Amino acid sequence: MFKSDKPLHMPVGLASIYHDMPGWMEKAIKHSLIETYSRKRYYEYHNGTRPITPDVENNVRELARSHGWQHELQFGGYVDSYIW
Numbered sequence: 001m002f003k004s005d006k007p008l009h010m011p012v013g014l015a016s017i018y019h020d021m022p023g024w025m026e027k028a029i030k031h032s033l034i035e036t037y038s039r040k041r042y043y044e045y046h047n048g049t050r051p052i053t054p055d056v057e058n059n060v061r062e063l064a065r066s067h068g069w070q071h072e073l074q075f076g077g078y079v080d081s082y083i084w
Contacts, residue, residue: 013048013076051081
């Protein structure tokens with residue numbers, strides 16, 4: 001019923017995950033994330049104004065793998081925060 005009173009260690013910023021990717025893969029992943037979360041929410045995650053919750057983080061990793069990315073994703077940073 002209630003949310004946990006312990007903060008989670010969550011990533012912020014999607015911009016850095018694209019640095020080593022080929023352009024076609026970056027566009028495909030970005031398009032899939034916008035379709036899934038809406039343009040507004042995607043850019044909140046991308047710019048780091050909203051922490052990426054664990055379920056969204058797992059979805060981003062799965063989308064990257066499904067588009068052929070085999071390396072670990074490097075997020076912009078991490079923050080200890082509560083789930084909104």
